[in-house]
Amino acid sequence: MKKSLMAIGSLFLLGGTATAQKVVFQEYTLDNGLHVILHQDKSAPVVITSVMYHVGSKDENPTRTGFAHFFEHLLFEGTKNIARGEWMKVVSSNGGVNNANTSDDRTYYYEVFPSNSLELGLWMESERLMHPVINQIGVDTQNEVVKEEKRLRVDNQPYGNILAEVKKNMFVKHPYRWATIGSMEHLDAATLKEFQDFNAKYYIPNNAVLVVAGDFEATQAKNWVQQYFGPIKRGADIQRETFTEEPITQTLKATYQDPNIQIPMMIAAYRTPSMKTRDAKVLDMISTYLSDGKSSKLYKKIVDDKKMALQIGAVGFSQADYGMYILYGLPLGANTTEGLLKEADDEIVKIQSELISEKDFQKLQNKFENQFVNSNANIEGVAENLATYYLLYGDVNLINTEADIYRSITREEIREIAKKYLNPNQRLILDYVPSKDKAQN
Known part of the structure; x- marks a missing residue:
């Protein structure tokens, strides 16, 4: 969801929702x-x-x-x-x-x-x-x-x-x-x-x-x-090429050495569908459920309760053709990136096998309702949203109706979409580590 400023956005903390104009x-x-x-x-x-x-x-x-x-x-x-x-x-x-x-x-x-x-x-x-x-x-x-x-x-x-x-x-x-x-x-x-x-x-x-x-x-x-x-001349029509990626069916593995860090980062990334699809919106909700804020499932479990990580999260990158869903975490002390990934995987398996609770689902719905209101809370946000919905989505009125799509998402869909996209054989594991001379002592 898009960012903006609006005090009414805090209402979801009290169990209420804002009303979009x-x-x-x-x-x-x-x-x-x-x-x-x-x-x-x-x-x-x-x-x-x-x-x-x-x-x-x-x-x-x-x-x-x-x-x-x-x-x-x-x-x-x-x-x-x-x-x-x-x-x-x-x-x-x-x-x-x-x-x-x-x-x-x-x-x-x-x-x-x-x-x-x-x-x-x-x-x-x-x-x-x-x-x-x-x-x-x-x-x-x-x-x-x-x-x-x-x-x-x-x-x-x-x-x-x-x-x-x-x-x-x-x-x-x-x-x-x-x-x-x-x-x-x-x-x-x-x-x-x-x-x-x-x-x-x-x-x-x-x-x-x-x-x-x-x-x-x-x-x-x-x-x-x-x-x-009006006087500006029309340009030649642009012919755009379509690029189709083969599905990821085996875990991809890669390594990158960063000379600017001392602590390795756990990174697991999944390729997801176009932001224009309903599936992408369900994945937005999963990302928020897992990692948005200190009350999220991953943060409470891995950072607060088990104290295994300095930070943990999941973020979705919405794009016109494909998206990315990236899990990340910084291990604390003797904990490892492998250990963090296992803990995150356990939470994903729960989403894939069980319906999230009604309480968590209502909290999620309230949060998205308020984020939608907030995205149009200032004139700068409205202007950019209007342009984006026209140019990339092909439907300007989504500025008013996209919230309805999020409202219609069910707990069952959340479970099914997690099962469809968030499996170990469908992802990249990036070993993001310090350069050898920067490794943590």
């Missing part, structure tokens, strides 16, 4: 293929302009990984009408903030402005789409920025390579097999024309959705959308 929106498509979603919320004098592009690391050439994330940075360099280095200054001088993020499946840019700056936000995003300046100076500058980000967040971060190593060993054919940040060697080897071609292929109106959310007048917003985005 329906998100009202309009949607339409420009002649050039740009999909537009408008959501009015006049509770605060702010407005968000955001564009989500259907391009992520899975759309990259295997010999040029990291392009999508690189463009997250590169498209702040400047445009024909916004001088290099001026983008952030324009935003901040008008009382706004902006940011961007990239996943395997999409890239998202947004600005939050006072409501009287809606036209400015729309113009800036249209500039990014119509008139980006992609030159060698910008490429060289952002190359250094991305390298520093990789050093900070991955190379020098304890346990920073877990996700990359899981993906590398979990996927054989699918582009999910490489990290979103990509390879610095690939970026170094790329020519300026390759960057320009990537932009021309993917950063086009018919591969994007524009969301305007907040305090604005719909008629004026539509006029400005047409004025600034």
Whole structure:
């Protein structure tokens, strides 16, 4: 489930549930293929302009990984009408903030402005789409920025390579097999024309959705959308390749030595279905049941009661084509990663063989109800959710109805889905250990 801030989210602790308000929106498509979603919320004098592009690391050439994330940075360099280095200054001088993020499946840019700056936000995003300046100076500058980000967040971060190593060993054919940040060697080897071609292929109106959310007048917003985005030419239709992975039928094993750690980590990862499937939502509930918070089954048993671990958890990575469900734990003292895995497996077997209690099930339902409300509790969350449900799920109204799917999940389904996906012969065991010179004494 998605994150946000809302005090009402704490109600589930008292056994109550929050009530979601329906998100009202309009949607339409420009002649050039740009999909537009408008959501009015006049509770605060702010407005968000955001564009989500259907391009992520899975759309990259295997010999040029990291392009999508690189463009997250590169498209702040400047445009024909916004001088290099001026983008952030324009935003901040008008009382706004902006940011961007990239996943395997999409890239998202947004600005939050006072409501009287809606036209400015729309113009800036249209500039990014119509008139980006992609030159060698910008490429060289952002190359250094991305390298520093990789050093900070991955190379020098304890346990920073877990996700990359899981993906590398979990996927054989699918582009999910490489990290979103990509390879610095690939970026170094790329020519300026390759960057320009990537932009021309993917950063086009018919591969994007524009969301305007907040305090604005719909008629004026539509006029400005047409004025600034309407003249942009439609790009060539994108032909996407489908990658199908063979089922995992034998336990996969791999080892990774991390020079930044002293304590090994237990990691067991399962490949799961697309986030668009009902099964994926059931697995979300299983993950929450096992590991969400200190009252979860794994934490209470392994950390609190048996004191075998410093940390234990399970996390699901939801993606458009496949997902991942990853169990992890840090052993305490003389305990081992093998011991932690056995304890976690015992809890999974219980879910596979017994129905979870009615009390635990109700707590789980309440938690998901409140998480759903919380995900739409601020205008930034609503804007990103609207874009995501359109671009990746193909159904904007899931912003109002996805909670119904979670509500309809039964205890019997939880048991059956655990039996279907969470078996020892269907997973990767990653031996994530310290480098030999860093091993714990």
